[in-house]
Amino acid sequence: MRAVVVKTFGGPEVIEIAEVEIPQPGRGEIRIRTQAVSVHPADAAVRSGAVAHHLPERPQHQLGWDVAGTVDALGEGVDGFRTGDAVIGLSHWFASHNGTHADYAVLPASAVGPAPAGTSVTAAATLPLNGLTALQALELTGLTEGQTLLVSGGAGALGGFAVQLAVGRGLKVIAIAGAADREFITGLGARWVERGEDAVAAVRELAPEGGVDAAVDTALLGTSLLAAVRADGAFVSVRPDTVPDSERGIRVAVIDVRPDGAQLAELAALTEAGLLTPRVDSEYPLAEAAKAHARLAESGTRGGIVLTTT
Known part of the structure; x- marks a missing residue:
């Protein structure tokens, strides 16, 4: 072969x-x-x-x-x-x-x-890889319905899945992406923030009570993104070399994706239902x-x- x-x-x-x-x-x-x-x-x-x-x-x-x-x-x-x-x-x-x-x-x-x-x-x-990574990263945040999640790289192959899955779970989602991706992000039901040096400040304006409850960093921004997370919140990285040091009691983790047939079936069912594209x-x-x-x-x-x- x-x-x-x-x-x-x-x-x-x-x-x-x-x-x-x-x-x-x-x-x-x-x-x-x-x-x-x-x-x-x-x-x-x-x-x-x-x-x-x-x-x-x-x-x-x-x-x-x-x-x-x-x-x-x-x-x-x-x-x-x-x-x-x-x-x-x-x-x-x-x-x-x-x-x-x-x-x-x-x-x-x-x-x-x-x-x-x-x-x-x-x-x-x-x-499989991006869907399971997004799903398992959301699990690592520990967020529940109504809490606020920040996704960097929200229009990317991985970030797009994270945004869709989070919205589907009833989370309030803020996604950092380029200007050309604004319509895509808002169409998913998330709030859009333009990437760049002012992105964290813009996120803090949308989450004024100390910042977002958790962040999933698919764009590998690392330490610079940590300021957008509230004290005692959660930060999940998708690559070990971009994991920032914890500060203000923020729980920091890195996702090591695991193959999981049951979760693949869940992703397939969401896709069939039109809830994941x-x-x-x-x-x-x-x-x-x-x-x-x-x-x-x-x-x-x-x-x-x-x-x-x-």
């Missing part, structure tokens, strides 16, 4: 399409015939060598976190799935080094859920994975960048 790999680190040009063996599902695992996968900054970090010091010594690294496709084979002991089912799944790449950017992917059944009916396979492929920025055939990585490096992407296998 074809797989997207890197044998050396560098720019998008180091991406190769290699022929590798089709993986076999073990006990409790599912093999998925891939139809679409998303390309993420985490993939670019592996490709570029930015996280090389965390990687095992291997001749090549196969990339990929998300997968959308159909069940191709079931390992022993798998219940609840049948061959041909449309599914989505997540591989925690940094934990397993099990890349999904290939014609087939094998995942634990617990990391797989139903694909949302009535949604294109390319849109479905944008759900996946967005596709662009799509490329698997053979043009290098072009997808080049697109990822550009500014202004909105939604997922997707590779298709057919």
Whole structure:
């Protein structure tokens, strides 16, 4: 089968399409015939060598976190799935080094859920990593209905999911985004604040009683965003190297996304109900994975960048 790999680190040009063996599902695992996968900054970090010091010594690294496709084979002991089912799944790449950017992917059944009916396979492929990260980040904030959440990067692929999920849970949402994204943010039911050096002050004006109850920092603003959070509030980062030091009793955490089939089913149900809208920025055939990585490096992407296998 074809797989997207890197044998050396560098720019998008180091991406190769290699022929590798089709993986076999073990006990409790599912093999998925891939139809679409998303390309993420985490993939670019592996490709570029930015996280090389965390990687095992291997001749090549196969990339990929998300997968959308159909069940191709079931390992022993798998219940609840049948061959041909449309599914989505997540591989925690940094934990397993099990890349999904290939014609087939094998995942634990617990990391797989139903694909949302009535949604294109390319849109479905944008759900697993960003959808689960957004959902689990909201859980980390501990907020309840009526409280105020700040989302930086609210128009991005991850931030857009965080805004939608938070609004759906009855939170008051303030989202920082560019001027061109104002209509998108307000259309989701959130209040918009223009990104820039005055963003935190603008947020404080919208949340005058000491600041917002919590922030989810998808734009990696770090310490500068902490001033927008009230004392004893919560701050959730999506990358360890951008976690600020706690101050004023603010609880600081970083999300380490976990594959969760039940939560994937929840995201699929919200999508089917029209309460969560996946967005596709662009799509490329698997053979043009290098072009997808080049697109990822550009500014202004909105939604997922997707590779298709057919």
